[in-house]
Amino acid sequence: MPINIPKQLPAAELLKEEKIFIMDEDRAFAQDIRPLNIIILNLMPEKEKTELQLLRLLGNTPLQVNVTFMKTATHESKNVSKTHLDTFYTTFEQIKHRKYDGLIITGAPIEHLEFERVNYWNEITEIMDWSKTNVTSVLHICWGAQAALYHHYGIDKFELPKKCSGVFSHRLSDPTVQLVRGFNDQFYVPHSRYTSVSFEEIKADPRLKLLSISDDAGVFLIISNDEKHIMITGHLEYDATTLAEEYVRDVNKGIEIDLPVNYFPQNDPTQQPSNSWRSHTHLLFSNWLNYYVYQATPYEWE
Template sequence: MPIKVPDLLPAKSKLQEENIFVMDESRAFKQDIRPLKILILNLMPLKQQTETHLLRLLGNSPLQIEVGLLHTSTHTSRNTSVEHLKQFYKSIDDVKSNKYDGLIITGAPIEKLPYEEVNYWEELSQIMEWSKTNVTSTLHICWGAMAGLYYHHGVDKYMMPEKLSGIYTHTINDPREKLVSGFDEEFLVPHSRHADIRKEDIEKVPSLKILSESKQAGVYMIASTDGKQIFATGHPEYDALTLKKEFDRDTAAGLNPMIPENYYPDDDPNQAPKLRWRTHSNILISNWLNYYVYQETPYEL
């Protein structure tokens, strides 16, 4: 089944080129189906790129999904046009009276800042508090996962001596968990972050369970026992070239970045990286939508 997106959203044409089933609003209006309402809080600087990443995964689900885009009004984006935000995005004040089946909170490249120093932390806290009563299940990604663990459960982050960047092997802790249904025993996930969370801190919280981890990248997936909060410290939504773009950007800025691990063939940045984590990403999103959203959400929101 398709995802329903605004008729003029730029990501729509790119996804159609990739044979992702996308339905515009005018066609969806004619179908007598109650779609899942999924809201994306996009905190990434390159918002159009992230829209494509996430819509690509949502579009692979057998469920019909109506997607809404949310941004923080207390932060001015320097990398996305005001026109794009006005046309396609809403603020929490616009949607706070609504109910949603699912919410996705993206990452943001601000791990080095204490949470309270993030200029939109108060607004983000308001959104996360609102999600407790107005959203069936929330998926937090990378910095969004760390922020969610801190806000909801008091689990703090720690700075790493070097940036974690690359493609890492992960394992599952309990194959009986619904979120990892259909996963391989080992699977790959991209990571790109300067901060980490500690396993022992999570294990102190009775309402949290670690579902997946990596010897190199640490804890990856955590879920609250009620399924309302899912946390993924990596970037399953990244496409094949996202880490390359980050590496090229940092190299051009004179930051002398480490070559992303296990990413380029032969660790040679002159070679094209291969996409090796798409299967995991698709299953993760499908499982979240099915078991934690569709199976739990009321028919009448």
């Protein structure tokens, strides 16, 4: 089944080229089925790249998915045109009366700030509180995962000695959990962050279950016991070249930065990196949509 997106969204043509099954709004409305309604709070600076990455994953499912993009009203994005945001994005004020089957909160390049110093923190916490009653399941990515752990469970992030950047090996703690059904015992995930969260604090919290960890990158995948919140500290949604683009960006800014670990062939940044995490990315998103959204959401919200 397809994802249902606005007709003129720029990502649509790229998705068609990749043979991702998409459907415009007119055709979707003519189908007599109950689609899933997913809202994405896109906090990433290069919003169009993130749109494409997430839509590619949401489209790999037998379910019809209506996708809505949300922006912050209290922060103005500088890396995407106002026309794009006005055309394809909504605000919390415009949708807070609605119910959604799923919510995705992305990462954001603001790790150096304490949560309360983020200029849209109050808006983010209002959205997270709203999701408790208006959303079936919430997927939190990178900074979004750290924000959820802090707001819902009181677990703060801490600064790393240097940036955690690269593709790292991970292991499962419980392969029977439906979110990781089909995963290998060992798999690879890209990370790109300056902060992390405490393994000990997460293990000690009876409301949380740690599903995956890396010896080098630390905590990766956490789920709440009520299965409402899923926290991913890495970037499974990244394309093969995303870490390379971030590395070049940082070098051009004059930032002292190491090469991403286990990423460039022979550690040569002129060589093309490959994607070693794609299959597990699709598995996680399809498992989330199936077991935690579709199987759990009501057919009709009260």
